[in-house]
Amino acid sequence: MTTQANQPDTMIASMQTWRSYPYRLVPDDPQLHFPQAEGYQDMASDTYYASGVVHGERTGKGYAFFVIFARLSGFSSALGIDMHLGAIFDLASGGYTTFASYDLPPQRWVRKRLTITRGALGVAWDSPNWKSRFWARYDAAGAPIPFGYTLDVYGRDSRGDPLALDLIVDAAKPPQPVGGPVHRGAITVMGQPQTRSYFQSLRYRGILRWRGVEEPVHGEIGWLDRQWFPEYVGAYSGILADRYSHQWAQMSLDNEWELSLWRHFARHERNREIPFSGLTITDPAGQTLFTDEYHIEPLSYCRDEGYVTPLYAPIQRAFGVRGDVRYFLDAYRLHVPILNLVVVSTPLAPAPAHRMPVDYLTGPTLLEGTMEGKRITGYGFNERTLGLWRPWELCQALDDSLRPLINEGAAPSNLTQVMETVRIAIDAQHTGEARQILERQMRPALDPLAEPQRQRLIRLCNDLMAIL
Numbered sequence: 479m480t481t482q483a484n485q486p487d488t489m490i491a492s493m494q495t496w497r498s499y500p501y502r503l504v505p506d507d508p509q510l511h512f513p514q515a516e517g518y519q520d521m522a523s524d525t526y527y528a529s530g531v532v533h534g535e536r537t538g539k540g541y542a543f544f545v546i547f548a549r550l551s552g553f554s555s556a557l558g559i560d561m562h563l564g565a566i567f568d569l570a571s572g573g574y575t576t577f578a579s580y581d582l583p584p585q586r587w588v589r590k591r592l593t594i595t596r597g598a599l600g601v602a603w604d605s606p607n608w609k610s611r612f613w614a615r616y617d618a619a620g621a622p623i624p625f626g627y628t629l630d631v632y633g634r635d636s637r638g639d640p641l642a643l644d645l646i647v648d649a650a651k652p653p654q655p656v657g658g659p660v661h662r663g664a665i666t667v668m669g670q671p672q673t674r675s676y677f678q679s680l681r682y683r684g685i686l687r688w689r690g691v692e693e694p695v696h697g698e699i700g701w702l703d704r705q706w707f708p709e710y711v712g713a714y715s716g717i718l719a720d721r722y723s724h725q726w727a728q729m730s731l732d733n734e735w736e737l738s739l740w741r742h743f744a745r746h747e748r749n750r751e752i753p754f755s756g757l758t759i760t761d762p763a764g765q766t767l768f769t770d771e772y773h774i775e776p777l778s779y780c781r782d783e784g785y786v787t788p789l790y791a792p793i794q795r796a797f798g799v800r801g802d803v804r805y806f807l808d809a810y811r812l813h814v815p816i817l818n819l820v821v822v823s824t825p826l827a828p829a830p831a832h833r834m835p836v837d838y839l840t841g842p843t844l845l846e847g848t849m850e851g852k853r854i855t856g857y858g859f860n861e862r863t864l865g866l867w868r869p870w871e872l873c874q875a876l877d878d879s880l881r882p883l884i885n886e887g888a889a890p891s892n893l894t895q896v897m898e899t900v901r902i903a904i905d906a907q908h909t910g911e912a913r914q915i916l917e918r919q920m921r922p923a924l925d926p927l928a929e930p931q932r933q934r935l936i937r938l939c940n941d942l943m944a945i946l
Contacts, residue, residue, distance in 0.1 A: 480731065483935065486584070486679065490509065491875075494842065494901060496652035496764070497625060497649070497652075497658075497834075498624050499512055499513050499515075499622065499624050500512065501513075501624070501652075501653075501675060502616055503515065503652075503653050503655055503661055504655055505661065505705055507662065507664070507674075509674050509706075510655065510662075510674065510676065510721075510797050512624075513597065513598045513614065513624075514578070514597055514598075514702070514761060515598075515653075515674075515676065515704065516592040516598055516599035516614065517594065517595050517596045517597050517598050517599055517600060518595065518596050518724070518747050519596070519706060521674075521706040521707060522550075522707055522708060522709045522710055522711075523549065523550045523551060523558075523594045523706065523707035523709070523710055523711040524549045524550040524594065525547070525548040525550075525703075525704070525705045525706065525711075526546065526548070526599075526601045526612060526704060527544065527545070527546050527701075527702070527703040527704070527705075528544065528545050528629055528647070528680070528700070528701065528702050528703075528806070529543060529544035529545070529700065529701045529703075529728070529859055530541070530542070530543060530544075530680060530694060530697050530699060530700035530701065531569070531684050531697050531699040531730075531842065532645075532682055532686065532695040532697035533608075533696065533697065534667040534691065534694070534695055534835045535691045535693060535694040535695065535696060536688070536693045536694070537691065537693060538539060538561045539568070539569075539570065539691065540568075540569035540570065540717070541566060541567060541568060541569060541688075541695070542566070542567040542569060542826070542841075542857070543564065543565065543566045543567065543643065544564055544840065544841035544845060544859065545562075545563075545564035545610060545629065545631060545633075546561070546564060546567060547561075547562050547592065547594075547601045547602075547603060547610070547612065548560070548562075548564065548711075548714075549592055549594060550710060550711045550836065551644065551710055551716070552699075558583075558586065559580060559581070559582055559835070560580070560581040560586060560590075560592040561578065561579065561580045561581070561587070561592075561835070562578070562579045562591075562603035562608060562610060563576070563577060563578035563579070563593065563604075563833065563912075564576070564577060564610075564631065564883070565577070565830070565840075565841075566635070566641065566643070566671070566686075566688055566834060567826065567827050567842050568701070569826055571843060572826055572828055573827075574827050574830055575586055575635035575636045575641065575704065576601070576636070576786070576830070576832045576833070577605065577607070577608060577633060577636075577648055578637070578832060578833035579605050579608050579737075579836070580789070583661050586761070589852050591602045591603055591604050591605045595770070597775055598614040598622045599612060599613060599614040599622075599627055599857075600612075600613050600614060601613075603903070607633050607634060608620045608631070608632070608633045608789065608938070609630075609631075609633065610629075610630060610631040610633075611628070611630050611857075611910060612627060612628075612629050613626060613628050613630075614627055614644075614802070614930070615625060615628055619905075622722070623794055625648065625649035625652075625653075626646075626647070626648050626663060627647040627648075627702075628643070628644075628645065628646060628648070629643065629645040629647050629682075629684075629735075630642075630643065630644050631643040634690070634765075634823050635688065638678065638687075639688070639689055640687065640736075641687065641688050642686070642687040643684065643686055645679050645682045645683065645684035645685075645695075645880065646682070646683050646684055646686045646776040647676040647681070647682055647700070647702075648680065648681050648781060649678050649679065649680060649681075650679040650680060650681050650698070650700075651678065651679045651736075651764035652678070652764045653677070653678040654676060654677055654678065654738075654757060654760050654764075654766050655675075655676050655758075655766065656675040656676060656677065656738065656754075656758050657742065657754065657756060657758060657768050658758050658759070658766040658767055658768030659692075659766065659768065660756075660757035660768045660902070661768065662755075663675060664677050665740075665753075665754035665818060666742075666753055666754045667705070667707065668711065668712065668714060668715050668721075668722045668724075668742075669713070669714030669722065669837070670707050670708060670709060670711075670713065670714060672706075672708055672730060673705065673706070673707050673708075674705065675703070675704065675705040675709070676703075676704055676705050677701060677702060677704070677728075677738055677758075678702045679700060679701065679702075679730065679736055679760065680700030680702050680703075681694075681696075681697065681698055682695070682696060682697040682699060682700055683695070683696045684696075687892065688913065690856075695834070696889055699730040699857050701728050701730075701859070703718075703728075704757070704826045712835075716800050716939070717792065718747055718790070718794050718797055719790050719794070719835065719836050719906060720746075720794065720799040720800075720898070721744070721745055721746060722742065722743065722744065722745060722928070723742075723743045723745055723862075723863045723864035723865070724740065724742050724743065724861075724862075724863055724864065725741040725743075725807065725861065725863075725864060726738070726739065726740050726741075726860075726861040726862075727739040727813075727823065727843075727858055727859070727860050728821070728858050728859050729812075729821070729845055729856060729857075730845075730856050730857055730858060730859035730860075731821075731845060731854045731855070731856040732854055732855050732856050733762070733849065733852075733854050733902050734761075734762035735759065735760065735761060735762060735817070735849070735854075735927065736759070736760040736876045737758070737759055737760075737812075737814075737858075738755050738757070738758040738759075738760075739755060739756075739772070740755060740756060740757075740758075741755045741774070742754055742755045743864050743900070745864075749782065749864065749871070751877075755770065756768060756769065756770040757769050758816065758853045759814075759817070763765065769814065769840050771814075771816065772812060772813060772814050773810075773812070773813040774810050775810060775811040775812075775813065775814060775882070776807055776809075776810050776875075776878035776879070776881075777808075777809040777810055777811060777822070777878075777879070777882050778807040778809040778879055778934065779806060779807060779808050779810045779866070779875045779879060779938065780805065780806055780808040780825070780828060781803070781804070781805055781829065781937065781941070782804045782805070782806065782837065782839065782865065783829055783831075783940070784802075785831060786831040786832060786833050786834055787833070788834055788836050788837055788929055789833070789834070789835040789836075790835050790836055794836075798857060800867065801865075801867025801868070801945065802867075803872075803941045803944075803945065804837065804866060804867045805864035805865070805866045805867070805871075805872060805875045805938065805941075806829070806837075806839050806864065806865060806866070807862060807864070808825050808829075808860075808862075809822065809823060809825060810822070810823055810826050811823075811847075812847075812941075817850075818849060818850045818851070819846055819847065819848070819849045819850075819854075820847045821845050821846065821847030821848075821849075821856075822845070822846050822847055822936070823843045823844075823845055823858060823860060824843060824844045824845075824895060825841060825842075825843055825860065826841065826842045826843060827841035827842060831909060834863075836861075836863055837862075837863055837865040838861070838863055839860075839861070840859055840860065840861035841860065842855065842857060842858070842859050843858045843859065844857065844930070845857060845858055852943050856881065862892055867945075869904050869909070869942065869945055869946055870901070870904050870905060871911075872938065872941060872942040872945065873900055873901050873904050873912075873942060874901075874938060875938060876897065876935070876938050876942060877901065878906075879931075879938065880893055880894075880897060880934055881894075882903070883927070883931060888925075888927065888931070890923055890926065891922075893923055896915065897920075897921050898919070899915055900912050900915050900916060900946065903915065904946070909946040910946075912946055913943050913946040916939055916942060916943050916946075919938055920939055921936070921940075921943075924936050924939060
């Protein structure tokens with residue numbers, strides 16, 4: 479277990495002076511000096527991410543959004559990918575619109591829709607359908623306003639309706655190195671050590687126009703995430719991009735604590751959690767903690783309905799490393815002993831898929847729980863690339879989904895032993911035996927369950943039987 483708090487004299491400048499440039503997040507790492515860290519640093523792969531929750535000042539309606547800009551160079555700059563994607567969510571209905579725009583070879587050789595500046599934040603995407611920019615604000619003298627930005631997104635949603643976000647963005651706390659004082663913002667991501675990553679909480683004010691609504695919005699919950707890689711982001715992910723998967727959860731609580739949970743999985747080692755994995759924590763004063771002592775209790779899984787096809791899906795399917803039926807972790811309970819925190823993350827959008835090169839689900843979540851015995855609420859995002867489709871994986875998903883119901887007395891206790899028998903049969907490749915147990919013992923036991931668990935678990939059970 480690793481747990482440590484930031485030391486202000488070695489990691490972060492005085493809290494009274496953080497809103498100024500130059501700012502040295504990690505004094506001995508020039509890649510994490512500001513404002514340069516906000517701009518392009520000649521790394522092979524560079525990503526820019528912003529998300530948030532805003533509310534209409536007239537209607538009170540709640541919306542969530544995220545926007546990503548990325549330059550992912552290959553073995554040479556000519557073989558890379560430029561991409562821009564994002565989404566806007568209606569928090570009340572769970573509906574959302576998602577967009578993605580790519581420059582791939584050979585089109586990438588003759589057009590450059592993505593531009594990135596050095597020395598300060600300045601990233602933009604210019605295409606016929608989407609015009610977006612995430613830019614540093616400047617004062618009258620032409621100097622960047624420390625940790626102040628603008629975010630503009632213009633385009634059309636999946637129904638063809640115009641969509642626009644015009645936001646003034648200000649940081650609410652100093653930037654935080656992922657991994658806190660333990661890793662100091664230098665982590666291993668998808669097999670690449672010395673990947674740099676930091677995040678920062680944001681506040682928004684501006685205008686939203688979407689599906690007949692145009693009104694001023696404001697939001698106290700926002701997230702900026704920067705990550706850059708020495709090599710192509712997928713250099714060690716395998717030729718079929720099937721070696722690694724991850725879960726990233728960002729959480730903003732109403733007591734002003736914020737959490738960034740990164741979990742890394744080795745796909746060919748039965749999804750073993752591997753470094754870098756851990757929880758970076760920001761307290762209300764903007765100081766950083768890190769711990770790798772936490773527990774995730776799965777509560778439910780969602781089925782990808784296949785409305786969005788990832789770029790690599792056809793080749794993955796052809797080589798047998800992708801199933802047609804895939805499930806992803808959905809609701810879960812997070813336990814963090816050092817904070818005396820227990821929080822449940824509940825999705826606010828069903829199976830929110832987006833067109834990435836690989837499976838990519840992310841969407842807003844409602845957070846509810848206790849910290850030091852006091853009730854807390856909040857919002858977050860739950861990003862996932864770990865799609866479960868192999869028999870033993872669906873077996874695990876069914877077992878995980880049943881366990882909390884059994885513990886609460888909402889499902890028969892004998893199903894624990896039934897699931898163990900199914901798991902043993904699947905691991906021994908006795909698929910006929912496993913299917914027979916599911917059909918004769920598990921499936922009838924699900925009928926008396928209350929909705930919505932009943933239909934959700936029956937579908938998962940039927941999917942497992944179908945692939946055995």
